[in-house]
Amino acid sequence: MSVYKMICLDIDGTLLNSKHKITQPVKDSIQKVVTEKNIPIILVSARMPKGIIFLQKELGIAFPIISYSGALILDKKQNILHQEILPSTDVQSIYAAAKKLQAHLSIYKEDTWYIEKNDVWSRQESDITGIRPEIQPFAKLLTQWNSQKTGPNKLLCMAAPEIIQTLKNSLAAKSITSYCSKPTYLEIVPSSASKTNAIKYLANIGSIATKEIMTIGDNYNDIDMLESAGLGIAMGNAPDAVKIHAAAITASNDNDGVAAAIGKYCLR
Structure with a gap:
């Protein structure tokens, strides 16, 4: 049984390939880990909610989302749980x-x-x-x-x-x-907003410990969540300066890296 109780995924360069699409293997792995392991998939992005929610629908999942790199957190019904605003x-x-x-x-x-x-x-x-x-x-x-x-x-x-x-x-x-x-x-x-702070906010609601969180990302604004999770995984397409902050490296977004990581650490 997986030791992880929450999987947090960046979107661009991670969930999506270079054509901005979710590949079938990635979609299958996400649906499998949700239905078989009951592990929530939290999409974490700099995108606005509209740019995230349609991807949830494509994946067939309904969980809270983290938008604007942690400045806005919505529940699964799209109600605002928490937000930070610029001065x-x-x-x-x-x-x-x-x-x-x-x-x-x-x-x-x-x-x-x-x-x-x-x-x-x-x-x-x-x-x-x-x-x-x-x-x-x-x-x-x-x-x-x-x-x-x-x-x-x-x-x-x-x-x-x-x-x-x-x-x-x-x-x-x-x-x-x-x-x-x-x-x-x-x-x-x-300055008060970060992907890590938003993930911790949701983890506290679900009584999930840091060591039970797996994060996957590819860019500089993912570094904090890669470092602070129980298992932070960098995509193969991430810059080397991002990879050094991760505990593990998976394949690139054009080679189903998310599916490989979920399969290795949660579905084995």
Whole structure:
């Protein structure tokens, strides 16, 4: 019998192959571990809920999800269990900096994606996620949220790599966490948000110990959950700088790495 009572999966580069699809072997292994071992599969991603829930439906599972790299946690009925928001002063200054550098800025709150206008970057992201953004003037939106003492869960800046790096360097003193999910994407979430904190939140609800959690990921924002789990597994396609933080390495996302890991550690 498996010693693991929760499996936490990153999505892009992990659950999905390079064509953004779930392969049949991965789907089969997930359905098998859920039905035969009664182990919940928690999808953990920088994506918004809409970008996660349709994948749950494809897998035929219904469990809580962790969105925006831990800034938003929903239960299996899509009710908010917990969320973290970005400070309004930081959002305002990042908005100004992105505008000055002519970087695209997307703002995410709960299950809505906001942009000021459609451009090549928003169209690219729509093509990847299958989600369409809502167009709103950011100044008006931020004023409204400020009066309501609320704010967004995540910001996403998209631009050429050199612009992204300049922007990232300018954020060092702010109370946020920023990381590049790819050279042209800068993800920004509250400093209090992390995949690990969100996983611990759900584990506490289910009375699951850290040693009973298995995590699988491929990118820099997965490092914390790889290090803190009972078993952290890096994908074969992960950078070497991520792999060194994992206890084990599985095959790549184009070679059914998730299925191999689940088969080896949970279905044997």
